Amino acid sequence: MEGRAKTCHYCGDSFRIESGKTGQKYCTRQCGSKATYKRQYRNNENKLWEHEKSVFETAMEMHWSGEESGAISRKLNIPVGTMYSWIHDFGSQRKRKEPLKKRLHMAKTSEEWLNALREATAGEV
Secondary structure, eight states: OSEEEEEOOOOOEEEEOTTTTOOOSSSSOOOOHHHHHHHTTTTOGGGTTTOHHHHHHHHHHHHHHTHHHHHHHHHTTTHHHHHHHHHHHGGGOOOOOOOOHHHHHHOOSSHHHHHHHHHHTTTTO
């Protein structure tokens, strides 16, 4: 069969799709049905879709430390929609720090503003 090779989003096996067809994510209908069934469970591994678990964990750590989702998606080269889905599904597992932009906006004095900047850049060198 001619076409391009893809990886099944459910089982990870390689399969080929016909030229001109798009959007096929699963190698068989059975994998597609299993993935649909498992989507209802929030902490399921399959929620990571086609991204490495380390990318997911890094993205969520950045989110919980107060980084904006658009900035995270640009830094890690993942779609904004994927980041939105991860935040929606897993973001409530830990308390999130207030984003720097909001802390700077809420600062009433230059001292508070400077402290917010120092806290945000404490780990960076």
